[in-house]
Amino acid sequence: MAHQIVKTQFVADLKPGVTVDTVLLCADVKCRQTRNGSYFADVKLVDRTGEISLKLWRYSPEATLGLEPGACVGVSNVQVEEYGGSLQLSQDTSSFGRSITLCDVSQCDLADFVPATPRDIDEMAAAVLNAVSGVSKKPIRCLLQSFFGDPEFMARFREWPAAIRHHHAYSGGLLEHTVNVLHICRQAAQQYASADWDVLCAGALLHDIGKVQSYDYERARAAAAMSLSGVAVEHIVLGMEVVNRRIAELVSDCPDRGSCASPCWTPGLTLELAHLLASHHGALEWGSPVQPATIEACILHHADNMDAQVNKFERTIRESFASGEGEYRYSELVGRTVWVPSRSEFRE
Numbered sequence: 001m002a003h004q005i006v007k008t009q010f011v012a013d014l015k016p017g018v019t020v021d022t023v024l025l026c027a028d029v030k031c032r033q034t035r036n037g038s039y040f041a042d043v044k045l046v047d048r049t050g051e052i053s054l055k056l057w058r059y060s061p062e063a064t065l066g067l068e069p070g071a072c073v074g075v076s077n078v079q080v081e082e083y084g085g086s087l088q089l090s091q092d093t094s095s096f097g098r099s100i101t102l103c104d105v106s107q108c109d110l111a112d113f114v115p116a117t118p119r120d121i122d123e124m125a126a127a128v129l130n131a132v133s134g135v136s137k138k139p140i141r142c143l144l145q146s147f148f149g150d151p152e153f154m155a156r157f158r159e160w161p162a163a164i165r166h167h168h169a170y171s172g173g174l175l176e177h178t179v180n181v182l183h184i185c186r187q188a189a190q191q192y193a194s195a196d197w198d199v200l201c202a203g204a205l206l207h208d209i210g211k212v213q214s215y216d217y218e219r220a221r222a223a224a225a226m227s228l229s230g231v232a233v234e235h236i237v238l239g240m241e242v243v244n245r246r247i248a249e250l251v252s253d254c255p256d257r258g259s260c261a262s263p264c265w266t267p268g269l270t271l272e273l274a275h276l277l278a279s280h281h282g283a284l285e286w287g288s289p290v291q292p293a294t295i296e297a298c299i300l301h302h303a304d305n306m307d308a309q310v311n312k313f314e315r316t317i318r319e320s321f322a323s324g325e326g327e328y329r330y331s332e333l334v335g336r337t338v339w340v341p342s343r344s345e346f347r348e
Helices: 121-133 138-148 151-159 173-191 197-206 228-253 267-279 295-320
Strands: 019-033 039-047 050-057 072-079 081-083 086-092 100-103 215-218 223-226 327-331 336-340
Touching: 039 072, 050 295, 072 086, 121 138, 121 151, 121 173, 121 197, 138 151, 138 197, 138 228, 138 267, 151 173, 173 197, 173 295, 197 267, 197 295, 223 228, 228 267, 267 295, 295 336
Parallel strands: 050 086
Antiparallel strands: 019 039, 019 072, 039 050, 072 100, 081 086, 215 223, 327 336
């Protein structure tokens, strides 16, 4: 039986000056050129807590055979550096095979190496199903059940990231983001009595459903990329198409169509839900074809944006800050300096 590699050091533990002695998963390798014309490899290394860049100077692909997405990379006795507000590792390509080595993937536990939500997947999935069962308008409940009650769809929805690089860009990120938006919308609906909770709930659960089609994701390689559909029409259009198609299928193929006492989908309700998906980015320059025109669309947009922005802060603090307080540093992810104030003066 092969010896299993036990990870005791994670990306979240890495700070400037820390000596790295761990195994990480290679998620990407890009060959780049310096200003003086020499080549280097920009290697994206990840584990479940985050990512860090490895720069291999004087790069030659022939000298680093096997260094590719999906490879497990051992890093030994390499100090963490800080450059441009980001942490990185820096080595000459000649170190490959010594301080930088390849490890047997079969000896590694994938759960340690693939960036993933820190939240419990089963609990979040249960929150989605509970919200669906609590919808009072039967047409909306039937639509939501057709998605979230489908085991094949839920298997992908539970695993998919919510973005390639920005917010919730890790396994389970789409589910985490959706649940967060759902909770924020629920609080807003309790605050503003004129908001229709059933409609808003549907918007919260379905607003990013197109991302299941707009991204290609291979969990074993921690590799997420835009799909051809995502490049061509992006997730908002894809989401509207799949939802409108599902509504049409429910209306035409429902076995209870002749006996159900509840009214079915109307053109007005269909248009209202389509508007939620179309406007959830909030502004034309942010990718929405229209701006929010209903109170539910307004709430959904702000809930979506709030969770996306807060997640960037959470990831920056989790991946780039030491455990001590009072730190501040520039974050490329947030696009400005992030500060973690000291709370010691409030402690007894």
